[in-house]
Amino acid sequence: MSYKLDSGSERTARRVSIGEAVDRLVRGGVPLRFTAYDGSSAGPPDAKIGMDLRTERGLAYLMTAPGDLGLARAYTSLDLDLTGVHPGDPYDALVLLKDHTKFRVPTPAEALQIVRGLGLSHLRPPPPPPQEHLPRWRRAVEGLRHSMTRDAEVISRHYDVSNRFYELVLGPSMAYTCALYEPVDATLEEAQAAKFDLVCRKLALQPGQRLLDVGCGWGAMVRHAAREYGVRALGVTLSLEQAEWAQAAIEREGLGHLAEVRHLDYREVVETGFDAVSSIGLTEHIGVRNYPAYFAHLRDRLVPGGRLLNHSITRPHNGRQETGAFIDRYVFPDGELIGSGTIISAAQDQGLEVQHSENLRLHYASTLRDWNRNLVEHWDECVAEVGEGTARVWGIYLAGSRVGFERDEVELHQVLATRNHDDGRSGFPMRPDW
Known part of the structure; x- marks a missing residue:
C-alpha cells in the first residue's frame, strides 16, 4: 500500500533517506543496525540486534505517532521487525534501546526539512492495528471511566483473548x-504456588473459614x-472466560464442596462474614479515585478481626501519572497505578x-522473564491461537514490563490489613507469624 501524494512540495524537497533521518534524530548514533525498505541504513553494520522498517505504512505509523505508540503500531502490523531476538522475548533489544538511545529535538526548520524529505504523504495516519483499543477520549464518550459497564468491556478485551493462549504463556498454574x-x-510453577501460600499464611487461613478472592482470574488462589x-x-471476576475456566477447574479437582467462582463485579458481592479477603492484581483496574469505596466495600465483607491482603502493581512514587500510550491502547485500557x-x-x-507492607518488585521481573520464556517455547501455537500481531504485543509487553520492574519504574506491593473489633482488638500477633 502506498501513501505517496504527487504534491509539488514533495517534488521540490530534497529527498532524505530513512536511515539519514534516523541518524540525524538520535544523539550519539543508533545502538543497533537499522535498515529500511528504501535501502538505507544506520547504526553499526556488525550489531547483533537490528531493526528493519519494511513498509511505507510502517514509516507512516512512526511519523504520525512518534514514540512508543507508533513503534507499537508498526511492530504489531508486521511493518517493523526486530532481528537478532525472538519476537516472544525482545528483552535484549529493549534494554539496548533504553540504555543507548537518546533522541534529540530538531529545530522547527530541520524537522520540516526531514518531514518533507521523507514525504508529506506519510503524515496521513494509516488505520491502527485491530489490537489497538480506543484512545481515552473516545472511551470517555462511551462511558464513565471505571463504571461497571466500561470496566467489564476493557477487562473482557484483555482477558477474554483465549484461555488456551493463557495456558501456554502462564503455565499450568x-x-x-x-x-x-x-x-x-x-x-x-513453584514460585506461583509459593506466592499463593504466602498470601494464605499472611491471611492466617484455617480450615472452615470463609475467603473472598476479588478479581480472582482463573481461580488459582481460590483453588x-x-x-x-x-x-x-468464593472468587469473582469480570471475565466470563476466566469464570468458566475456573469453575471447570474447581470441579475437575474435586473442590466443588469448598470453592466457587462467579462471573461478577466485586462491587456486586453482597455476602458478608468473610474471615479473609484477598485481592491479587485487581487494584490496578479500579481507579485511584475509587480506592475509598473499594476499601470500604472489602472492609464491610469482613468479620471483626478479619484480614485483607491487597497485592498490586505500584509506582515508586505517589504522584498521579497516566500509563503510557502502548500499555493503555494495547494492554490495560483504563489501568491506573499509584504508590503504595x-x-x-x-x-x-x-x-x-x-499491619504489614512488602515490596516484591524483583520477583515480578523474574515472573515476566518466565512468561516470556513460555511464549518463546510455544510461539507457533500462540500465533496459531491469537495471530502474530497479538503474540507480538505480548512479547514486547512482557519484556518491557520486566525492564520496568528491574529499573524500579514500577513495583509490586502486598499490603496486609485487619478490620478490628470495636475495642481495637485485631487478632494480629505482636510480630508477623508467617
Whole structure:
C-alpha cells in the first residue's frame, strides 16, 4: 500500500533517506543496525540486534505517532521487525534501546526539512492495528471511566483473548500475577504456588473459614486456599472466560464442596462474614479515585478481626501519572497505578489497620522473564491461537514490563490489613507469624 501524494512540495524537497533521518534524530548514533525498505541504513553494520522498517505504512505509523505508540503500531502490523531476538522475548533489544538511545529535538526548520524529505504523504495516519483499543477520549464518550459497564468491556478485551493462549504463556498454574521466587532458582510453577501460600499464611487461613478472592482470574488462589487450607472460598471476576475456566477447574479437582467462582463485579458481592479477603492484581483496574469505596466495600465483607491482603502493581512514587500510550491502547485500557503510600492511606482512611507492607518488585521481573520464556517455547501455537500481531504485543509487553520492574519504574506491593473489633482488638500477633 502506498501513501505517496504527487504534491509539488514533495517534488521540490530534497529527498532524505530513512536511515539519514534516523541518524540525524538520535544523539550519539543508533545502538543497533537499522535498515529500511528504501535501502538505507544506520547504526553499526556488525550489531547483533537490528531493526528493519519494511513498509511505507510502517514509516507512516512512526511519523504520525512518534514514540512508543507508533513503534507499537508498526511492530504489531508486521511493518517493523526486530532481528537478532525472538519476537516472544525482545528483552535484549529493549534494554539496548533504553540504555543507548537518546533522541534529540530538531529545530522547527530541520524537522520540516526531514518531514518533507521523507514525504508529506506519510503524515496521513494509516488505520491502527485491530489490537489497538480506543484512545481515552473516545472511551470517555462511551462511558464513565471505571463504571461497571466500561470496566467489564476493557477487562473482557484483555482477558477474554483465549484461555488456551493463557495456558501456554502462564503455565499450568494459570496465575497472571507476580510469583514468589524462594529460592531464586524456583520454577515458575513453584514460585506461583509459593506466592499463593504466602498470601494464605499472611491471611492466617484455617480450615472452615470463609475467603473472598476479588478479581480472582482463573481461580488459582481460590483453588489453592480450598485445597491446601480447607477454607470455603468464593472468587469473582469480570471475565466470563476466566469464570468458566475456573469453575471447570474447581470441579475437575474435586473442590466443588469448598470453592466457587462467579462471573461478577466485586462491587456486586453482597455476602458478608468473610474471615479473609484477598485481592491479587485487581487494584490496578479500579481507579485511584475509587480506592475509598473499594476499601470500604472489602472492609464491610469482613468479620471483626478479619484480614485483607491487597497485592498490586505500584509506582515508586505517589504522584498521579497516566500509563503510557502502548500499555493503555494495547494492554490495560483504563489501568491506573499509584504508590503504595496512597494505597495504605486509602485503607487506613476506611478504618482498616495496616499491619504489614512488602515490596516484591524483583520477583515480578523474574515472573515476566518466565512468561516470556513460555511464549518463546510455544510461539507457533500462540500465533496459531491469537495471530502474530497479538503474540507480538505480548512479547514486547512482557519484556518491557520486566525492564520496568528491574529499573524500579514500577513495583509490586502486598499490603496486609485487619478490620478490628470495636475495642481495637485485631487478632494480629505482636510480630508477623508467617
